[in-house]
Amino acid sequence: MKRTISTLAGAAVAALIAAQPVLAEETLAIGVSDALTGGAAVYGLPQANAVKLAASEINAAGGISVGGETYMLEVIAYDDKGNPTEATNAVRKLIDRDGVKYILGFCCSGATGAVASFIEYEDAVMLVGNAAERSITTREIPNLTRTRPPADYTGAAAGAFVAAKGHKRVAVLGALDVGFYASYVDAFEKELNKAGGEIVTREAFALKDRDMTPQLTKIRGLEADALLVVGYVEPAAFIYRQSVELGLDLPRYGFTSGSEEQFLRVATSEQMEGVWDLRPTELTLLSATENGIAYHENYAAAYGISPSPSSPYAYDQTYALKDALEAAGTVEDTAAVARALRELAVPDEVVMQYLPIDGKMFDRNGQAYTSNGAFQWRDGNWTFVQDLPSDPVAYSEFLSTLD
Incomplete structure (x- = not known):
């Protein structure tokens, strides 16, 4: 660019x-x-x-x-x-x-x-x-x-990514009463099903909830092989923290778009280690263009904090x-x-x-x-790992058929 x-x-x-x-x-x-x-x-x-x-x-x-x-x-x-x-x-x-x-x-x-x-x-x-x-x-x-882009455009790409990781039994914990989070999960599930996987449970939380231990305890007993978290930054951070505190040893995937500073207000970097965020290819320094790097620097200089992705x-x-x-x-x-x-x-x-x-x-x-991207928390930072498959032309045609 x-x-x-x-x-x-x-x-x-x-x-x-x-x-x-x-x-x-x-x-x-x-x-x-x-x-x-x-x-x-x-x-x-x-x-x-x-x-x-x-x-x-x-x-x-x-x-x-x-x-x-x-x-x-x-x-x-x-x-x-x-x-x-x-x-x-x-x-x-x-x-x-x-x-x-x-x-x-x-x-x-x-x-x-x-x-x-x-x-x-x-x-x-x-x-x-x-x-x-x-x-x-x-x-x-x-x-x-x-x-x-709409949430389901990204959710489909995320489902294909998680399926390619070999996961067959995915537990969902999210703000499922919010329409766009639910549509992300629906699109995710469709792609997961194509690869022979399934969502074993959809556990919900309200956006103001902070204690997720009941839902996580239930998930621990379902023999899931991965956890998908969809919701605002703060409740998602509590889920990541509490999953570690409960000894829930599962790969964790999310759809949140929060910055490092926002997550670290709740969870430690160690508790976040290895978490994936599957979202549009938004701002992180490792995925940014030259414009993105300049934007990050200017925003941080103006407001004293890094910009959210x-x-x-x-x-x-x-x-x-x-x-x-x-x-x-x-x-x-x-x-x-x-x-x-x-x-x-x-x-x-x-x-x-x-x-x-x-x-x-x-x-x-x-x-x-x-584009959609897979980001992973590594050593205190969101790290861009790879692009996710995206077909904006096909999705645009699909969007035009809806009302």
Whole structure:
């Protein structure tokens, strides 16, 4: 990938972010609706930070040139707590009170789905990040795009990977009342079954649960040969810790997308050793492109912590919006900008490794696709091990048949 992001010194990046909004001849406000507090903040807050970082970089590079005018970006962020009602209120405030036409972020599927249910009728464009529920991009909403692929697109690749490891009896422990986690497991199971394997139990936990010993004790008695954990970072970390404490000697696979710092708040590195995370090929330094390394450095300099692996979905949204605004030649005509997004090539500045459809970042559903990867915890770090098989063209065709 062509390198277009300059690595800024820490003080410079921090100063740029502190200076938001930047005074300029023209200012374009963009909104963020995301979980800035609560359990989902492990995904939402890094996304909001990523948008601010990208906006700062764009402003420092001269802003966005549209229709003979140069616009500097001002970021207005509201906390939706990952809650559908709060997300609806946040977006209504951005549109009705703040006059914002471009809204980014959206880490959680429930909150995102609530906004997606009405955004088509608004003079606005919605750019979805980490939320992985498949239905978000099956509704044929012309003014909505999403950078993260749906959960079942990744779940199928994960199932094939685990089957290739020779596992025949897999126990699942997850937040199975959450739709996108359930769809990941369904797709995982289908591929596992093709190879002669089976899921021997599906044990559930609530996102606020922290004691998983009853479920793990039951799994220990089922003679499973592998454990699949799907859920938010903190409860997943408790599962990994408690599995070791209970002496559950099974290969552990997960779907979480958390950073090292986030897991180490709960579990030790020794308790995490050997855990796999089977997810889209998101940011880790060992899997990152040159852009990803620069993003990691700039984010850490600005916020004093490493970025979460999934945070670049929102960073990439911002650069996609920039290119679409410039291609459309307008900041007022949101329909023209939405059309420009659907015709957009993958921007040079993005961090994630996108797989274009017909040369375009987003398919006709407004969905982008990344490669999928197998990451393993080794000596205190998530280590990229290999790509997982992914067929974005076939999945895009499948997605187009749903409603």
